[in-house]
Amino acid sequence: MKSNIEDYRKDGFIDLDEYFLDNPSNFTYPYYIDGYDEMNFWTRVKKEEEEKFIYVKPRDSECIGSNYSVYSELIYEELMKQVGIDTAKFDLATYDGNLATISDNVLEEYSYNEFIINGSELLESRRYLTYDNDYDIEDLFDAVHEYCLAEYLDEDIENKCIEDIQKVCIADIFTLATDRKPTDLDFIVGKKENSEDTIELAPLCHNTYCLGSNFNEDEIYDMLENEDMLVDRINLCYSDTGVPEYKREEEYPYWEDTLYYLLDENEENIFFAKKCAEEMDINKAIQEVEKKIESKIPSEYKEFVHVAWDNRLQNICECIGLDYYKIIDNKCYEREMEEI
Numbered sequence: 560m561k562s563n564i565e566d567y568r569k570d571g572f573i574d575l576d577e578y579f580l581d582n583p584s585n586f587t588y589p590y591y592i593d594g595y596d597e598m599n600f601w602t603r604v605k606k607e608e609e610e611k612f613i614y615v616k617p618r619d620s621e622c623i624g625s626n627y628s629v630y631s632e633l634i635y636e637e638l639m640k641q642v643g644i645d646t647a648k649f650d651l652a653t654y655d656g657n658l659a660t661i662s663d664n665v666l667e668e669y670s671y672n673e674f675i676i677n678g679s680e681l682l683e684s685r686r687y688l689t690y691d692n693d694y695d696i697e698d699l700f701d702a703v704h705e706y707c708l709a710e711y712l713d714e715d716i717e718n719k720c721i722e723d724i725q726k727v728c729i730a731d732i733f734t735l736a737t738d739r740k741p742t743d744l745d746f747i748v749g750k751k752e753n754s755e756d757t758i759e760l761a762p763l764c765h766n767t768y769c770l771g772s773n774f775n776e777d778e779i780y781d782m783l784e785n786e787d788m789l790v791d792r793i794n795l796c797y798s799d800t801g802v803p804e805y806k807r808e809e810e811y812p813y814w815e816d817t818l819y820y821l822l823d824e825n826e827e828n829i830f831f832a833k834k835c836a837e838e839m840d841i842n843k844a845i846q847e848v849e850k851k852i853e854s855k856i857p858s859e860y861k862e863f864v865h866v867a868w869d870n871r872l873q874n875i876c877e878c879i880g881l882d883y884y885k886i887i888d889n890k891c892y893e894r895e896m897e898e899i
Contacts, residue, residue, distance in 0.1 A: 564604045571854025573652040575615065575659065578604070611663055614647070614764065618658040627860045629658050630848065631772035634864065635734055637844035639763065642835050644730055647764035651852050662764055673749040675761055679742035681706060695803045696817070699724060699741040706758060716757050720746070723760040725821050726831050728800055732814050733835050735796040735871055736769040771796070771867045772860075779863045793870050818878055829879065836881050840890055841868045
């Protein structure tokens with residue numbers, strides 16, 4: 560009987576139903592946190608000759624080509640690798656007749672005094688008394704600051720945590736992420752062995768809607784045929800982890816307001832934004848995903864991702880004063896050299 564979860568991959572998807580049929584598990588349990596789907600659960604599996612917990616996120620979909628978010632999470636992971644942002648390791652699966660993603664490594668090594676808290680816990684446990692869907696990026700910075708004060712953490716720890724949040728927000732702007740709420744970030748708190756207490760951003764694991772995967776199949780076909788519609792709809796792709804309402808300018812799309820806010824007189828963020836523009840390579844990311852899952856991403860979604868990515872990249876380059884065409888030429892040259 561097969562016991563390694565990788566042995567159950569079919570056409571790019573790991574068949575969890577067949578895996579659980581052959582390997583009944585007593586270690587599945589739901590994951591209840593504000594805003595999370597009750598269908599999600601953790602389970603212990605054998606993966607690459609190692610016993611580990613994975614997190615399963617089923618999608619409510621009847622047809623495997625109609626829900627692109629399972630592919631977008633894997634592409635997002637590859638793009639983040641290119642600029643040094645940690646994410647959970649994603650893979651594709653089917654479960655109970657639906658699409659699903661599975662992920663692991665939110666904590667590589669658990670220690671007795673180290674654990675994860677969700678952004679909602681961080682916000683609500685400080686000066687914020689009730690859950691509010693309208694938390695903005697400054698609320699999250701304030702909550703990190705107050706946590707550090709309460710736990711007597713060093714100012715450098717606080718600054719590093721906030722800087723990492725800012726980098727994620729910048730990267731999300733590049734990837735058209737629309738579902739990054741302040742409550743969708745996790746934090747590792749406590750301490751590792753022989754180290755001081757800390758708070759740091761956990762590997763990203765809530766990347767459901769990015770790269771236009773929030774659009775359905777019909778919308779994607781319509782946008783591919785109508786450039787004006789595509790430009791308008793792409794400009795509406797902005798993250799919920801944005802700036803406060805009073806700092807927004809009506810003439811800018813919300814994503815531009817957030818970008819200007821993060822880059823304003825911040826040399827490190829400007830450098831990181833330029834790094835994203837120059838080093839994020841959507842072609843390489845897609846190739847890596849297809850190699851990983853041993854299958855092809857649906858062609859219509861792949862075409863749309865390229866068009867949407869180029870549109871957003873061109874707009875960002877204009878915002879931060881970069882030569883979009885020079886960046887594209889450099890990437891094409893690098894790709895040609897690799898092929899040689």
